[in-house]
Amino acid sequence: MNTEKCPFCGASVKKENLKGHYERVHPKGQRSLGQPQAVIRSGSVFKSHRGRNVLVLSLVVLAVLGGAFLFNSFVANATMKLHWHPHLSATINGNAATIPGQIGIDPQLWHDHSLDQYGIGMAPLHTHDPDGKIHEESNTVRDFTLQEFLAIWGQSVDGSQVLGHPVDPGHRAYIVVDGVQQSPTQTVILHEGEQIQIICGP
Ligand SMILES: [Zn+2]
Numbered sequence: 001m002n003t004e005k006c007p008f009c010g011a012s013v014k015k016e017n018l019k020g021h022y023e024r025v026h027p028k029g030q031r032s033l034g035q036p037q038a039v040i041r042s043g044s045v046f047k048s049h050r051g052r053n054v055l056v057l058s059l060v061v062l063a064v065l066g067g068a069f070l071f072n073s074f075v076a077n078a079t080m081k082l083h084w085h086p087h088l089s090a091t092i093n094g095n096a097a098t099i100p101g102q103i104g105i106d107p108q109l110w111h112d113h114s115l116d117q118y119g120i121g122m123a124p125l126h127t128h129d130p131d132g133k134i135h136e137e138s139n140t141v142r143d144f145t146l147q148e149f150l151a152i153w154g155q156s157v158d159g160s161q162v163l164g165h166p167v168d169p170g171h172r173a174y175i176v177v178d179g180v181q182q183s184p185t186q187t188v189i190l191h192e193g194e195q196i197q198i199i200c201g202p
Pocket residue numbers: 083084085135136137
């Protein structure tokens with residue numbers, strides 16, 4: 001006999017009657033013959049879950065990487081790559097001028113802010129005590145100059161004035177770097193242990 005098993009109830013049904021059997025006995029079941037589609041659909045639900053998981057995971061990875069990047073750049077910006085101590089003194093008309101402490105730390109003694117990016121919580125060129133010790137403390141290895149230190153302090157030196165004191169008639173301004181005299185406007189690059197004197201006098 002040419003019969004087939006009904007996939008829903010397992011009954012043996014003549015092949016030519018199978019369609020009628022579905023319609024009579026399994027009107028709903030027949031529709032659910034499209035079940036494989038439902039499986040596909042649930043597969044696609046799974047897929048979209050996976051897609052969402054991948055998205056969430058990507059966002060987490062991005063957040064972690066972004067955080068790590070920010071943390072690294074924070075650490076880099078807070079890591080001292082240069083820590084030198086040049087020494088500065090100033091003599092005006094034979095008297096030692098005070099180089100104040102807290103230059104580049106106290107807002108009153110922190111005028112130029114163009115180098116702030118190199119500093120670690122303060123200007124990269126600063127003083128702690130009024131002893132002429134310039135602290136050169138930078139997160140980046142680069143040249144810093146005496147003129148930049150003076151700008152942070154809010155001072156300058158040229159042929160007509162020295163740290164705000166006018167050059168008296170018959171006097172002149174000059175800078176001595178490790179014993180070598182130079183013009184008051186010549187750039188002085190700051191180095192470890194360097195001895196700098198700013199002088200106004202005969
Ligand atoms: Zn220091």
